[in-house]
Amino acid sequence: MNRFSLLFKIIKQLKSKAAVLVLITLVAEAAVVYLAGLYNLPKQYQRRFAELSKSGCVYFDTLGRKTDVEALLANEGAVEDVLYVNFIANVKYNGEYYFLRAVSSEKCFGVSLNKKAGDDGKTLKIAGSRQVLDGNGIGEKVRMTLLVGNDPVDAEFEVGGILSEDALVLNFNNGSNAASAYSIFSQCGNDIYVFGDEPELRLLAETASADESILYPGNGIVLFKEGADQSSRIEVIRTLLANDVSVQEDTELEERTRLVSKNSIDTYSAIPLLIMALSLASTFAIIVMSIDSEAKTISLIELVGCSKAMGTGLLISAFSILLIPGVIVNGGVIFAVVAGGKQLIDNVLITCESFLLLGGTVLAFLAIIALTSVLLKRQNSHVQRVIEEI
Secondary structure: OOHHHHHHHHHHHHOHHHHHHHHHHHHHHHHHHHHHHHHHHHHHHHHHHHHHOOOOEEEEEOOOOOOOHHHHOOOOOOEEEEEOEEEEEEEEEOOEEEEEEEEOOHHHHOOOOOOOOOOOOOOOEEEEEOOOOOOOOOOOEEEEEEOOOOOOEEEEEEEEEEEOOOOEEEOOOOOOOOOOHHHHEEEOOOOEEEEOOHHHHHHHHHHOOOOHHHHOOOEEEEEEOOOOOHHHHHHHHHHHHHOOOEEEEHHHHHHHHHHHHHHHHHHHHHHHHHHHHHHHHHHHHHHHHHHHHOHHHHHHHHHOOOOHHHHHHHHHHHHHHOOHHHHHHHHHHHHHHHHHOOOOOOOOOOOOHHHHHHHHHHHHHHHHHHHHHHHHHHHOOHHHHHHHHO
């Protein structure tokens, strides 16, 4: 009888214990993938905000007033840019309905979008996720229908960028007196973003029968120039406050983001952590019971010529094989999410890093299996135990 036959004989003898161990490890590995995604999401928001605010920034909210913040700050030398996003219209494209939002700058995307050689910047461009703009590459023209009352209007745009569905875009849906990275960014999802020169955006707003003030920021971010001194920044804040515009500094946003991240992790990680703890304990218990109940089978394997080291190796290998179904299922889920760019669960961001955590979980189970098997074998030889029973 070769080693492979002996190996599968041990697995067959485990019967229901093997099935339970497969289920436990599968669930435990899924819990780890979930936890990895839960920790990845706050990191993504914090990293995105850090990139945006590396030269300093303030969040502002006009509190519902029609205030042209860009005009207010036009003469402030410390200001590099004013970032904001406004809803333009509902649109229909390829039979699906989307929100069309205007962004004040490509900095709202956090990436520099591709531009064709000789681009004069006069054409309105759009950016969206791969799923929304599927089949259209950079520079291609697409037609969309603006849903304006009872009279839909066709409009042509040029694809200026393709974003991943989980890309964080500045997207100020609602004002907030307690803003954080979570309230100033949102995942790209199914929104379509349009950008271009102000005259073209104004023309688009008129086409959508929108009030001109739709192009004024209701709330947004003021970016400071690199090297701007503290007194210049304070002057910007004073100007905003003097015009009844609410202001929150970047240090407040960072602290509130950390607090929201901690609360989110505390809330959503309790059950997965409990599952992991129970899984590790259950795995240990099942291995102990299996080695004890299958002592005769293992002793017979040793009696037919297997050394003790080989017998232990076969036992460890048999338990290790039971980890494979969980690795295949959870690894397949990670690959599908990463390749497709489609997140399956809210508050969770699955990335390639999840493979590392999955591998770490497998190593933890292997360590438990190896240590438990070796320690129990040292305590008492299976052959000796069978002889004593006889």
